Amino acid sequence: MNEVSKVYSNGSVALADVTVEIDKGDFIFVVGPSGAGKSTFIKLILREELPSSGQLVVNGRNVVDMADKEVPYLRRGLGIIFQDYRLLPNKTVYDNVAFAMQVIEAPRREMLKRVNNVLELVGLRDKARTYPTELSGGEQQRVAIARAIVNKPAIVIADEPTGNLDPETSWGIVKVFDTINKAGTTIVMATHDKTVVDVMKKRVIAIEKGRIVRDELKGVYGYED
Amino acid sequence: MSIASVSTVALSLLILGIFLVMVLNLNHMVSTLETQVQISVYMEDGLTDRDMREIGTRITKLSGVTEVMFIDKKQAMDKFKERLGEQQGLLTALGETNPLPNSFEVKVDKPELVKPVAQAVSQFSGVETAKYGQEVIEQLFSLTKMIRILGLILIVFLALAALFIIANTIRITVFARRKEIGIMKYVGATDWFIRLPFMIEGMILGFGGALCAVLILRQTYSEITEKVYESLAFLPLIPKDPFLTQISIVLLVVGTAIGALGSTISLRRFMKV
Numbered sequence: 001m002n003e004v005s006k007v008y009s010n011g012s013v014a015l016a017d018v019t020v021e022i023d024k025g026d027f028i029f030v031v032g033p034s035g036a037g038k039s040t041f042i043k044l045i046l047r048e049e050l051p052s053s054g055q056l057v058v059n060g061r062n063v064v065d066m067a068d069k070e071v072p073y074l075r076r077g078l079g080i081i082f083q084d085y086r087l088l089p090n091k092t093v094y095d096n097v098a099f100a101m102q103v104i105e106a107p108r109r110e111m112l113k114r115v116n117n118v119l120e121l122v123g124l125r126d127k128a129r130t131y132p133t134e135l136s137g138g139e140q141q142r143v144a145i146a147r148a149i150v151n152k153p154a155i156v157i158a159d160e161p162t163g164n165l166d167p168e169t170s171w172g173i174v175k176v177f178d179t180i181n182k183a184g185t186t187i188v189m190a191t192h193d194k195t196v197v198d199v200m201k202k203r204v205i206a207i208e209k210g211r212i213v214r215d216e217l218k219g220v221y222g223y224e225d
Numbered sequence: 226m227s228i229a230s231v232s233t234v235a236l237s238l239l240i241l242g243i244f245l246v247m248v249l250n251l252n253h254m255v256s257t258l259e260t261q262v263q264i265s266v267y268m269e270d271g272l273t274d275r276d277m278r279e280i281g282t283r284i285t286k287l288s289g290v291t292e293v294m295f296i297d298k299k300q301a302m303d304k305f306k307e308r309l310g311e312q313q314g315l316l317t318a319l320g321e322t323n324p325l326p327n328s329f330e331v332k333v334d335k336p337e338l339v340k341p342v343a344q345a346v347s348q349f350s351g352v353e354t355a356k357y358g359q360e361v362i363e364q365l366f367s368l369t370k371m372i373r374i375l376g377l378i379l380i381v382f383l384a385l386a387a388l389f390i391i392a393n394t395i396r397i398t399v400f401a402r403r404k405e406i407g408i409m410k411y412v413g414a415t416d417w418f419i420r421l422p423f424m425i426e427g428m429i430l431g432f433g434g435a436l437c438a439v440l441i442l443r444q445t446y447s448e449i450t451e452k453v454y455e456s457l458a459f460l461p462l463i464p465k466d467p468f469l470t471q472i473s474i475v476l477l478v479v480g481t482a483i484g485a486l487g488s489t490i491s492l493r494r495f496m497k498v
Contacts, residue, residue, distance in 0.1 A: 046411070068416075072410075072413045072414060072415045072416070073413065074413075075410075076412070076413035078413075080411045086404065086407070086408055088404065088408065099408070100408075100412040103409045103412055103418060103419075104413055104414065105418070147412070151412065151413070
């Protein structure tokens, strides 16, 4: 990401001249007050929004010059997790995860194996046949993580994944991210969770008013809640 | 996709079909009438055969004239009797006198030539009048033009209405599945992968509606043409074969295309992620 700016059409500046390099295999926390530009940062990586100026390369692809029809292929290399899980309530846990593979037209046999593997990884193998509404918040978020990683993305992007969860459950989620990260996947996690950031001692990027104000390798949250 | 939405689409396509059939029939009637227009040239009484033959030759030589047929007093009377049908008894009142004149029936190759030819012929000596129904033919021309333009406008509007109905119906399904569409976009489904099921649904909806409309239209048109042939034989309706097949194909294709287009329109808003 090189001198990227994003100005919304209503004139508000969400990001100004942000330059940052995230290496493969990094685990990064993006912190900052609400409205500082964390969400825009993530939307730019997903190419949900285009930068107003600057260059942005994600996973070896130039996001700025990319044609619209290439966007799906960019996103296949990214796993996305939201604060509100975004699971399909009328599908079982297994089908929710398998859905991500169906829509990219993965072979059926591979699907069965992969889905069971990732459910094992997030510790929900025995809940495969249940529906999301029967699960706790933490379990639902694990399903979302399983869905995000089932296609073996190079980067997992999580937008406040623990925002709706109690501290203990949050830890469970962060541990899952740590496991995924140790297997070589880059993790970018926007968060407000002070304890998690402070204990994990990973790279921390702090954004305020659209600018990066801090970028530390073994950083702390640095804000008083 | 419910019975309600199929029948709404069917209804709008049926109305479209009815107008299409009506416009095409009116157009057909008018063009039939146009080609049937002929000039009746009535001769003065007391001309010799030679005089009349000479007039006939002069008419033939006029440009645009394709056919000249001589009808003598007796033939004219026979024709008249035929037209009266069961009422021909009325003519007995005339006794032996025949008030009908000798005449020529003149056909021209283009409807526009009727007027100049008739005017030229009426100047010939021995010709009493040349009639062709001036007002009728002129009104016919403006009528044809109007029917064609109005029909086209109406059909475009009805097609838009059908498109709107289908787009709205699909929008309900799209809205119910907007979360799914959002997730599909995030996990990297291509636009076509997302669009296809909705397009197929729209096409089935359009095709199903068109099929209902076609069935009703075929049945109705067959019955109407039958009735008309029985009682109003002079009305030149388009024969149902192969007309109905053509109309059916048009409606089915238009219905399916409108379905595909309608669902694409409804999806557009939800695809922007």
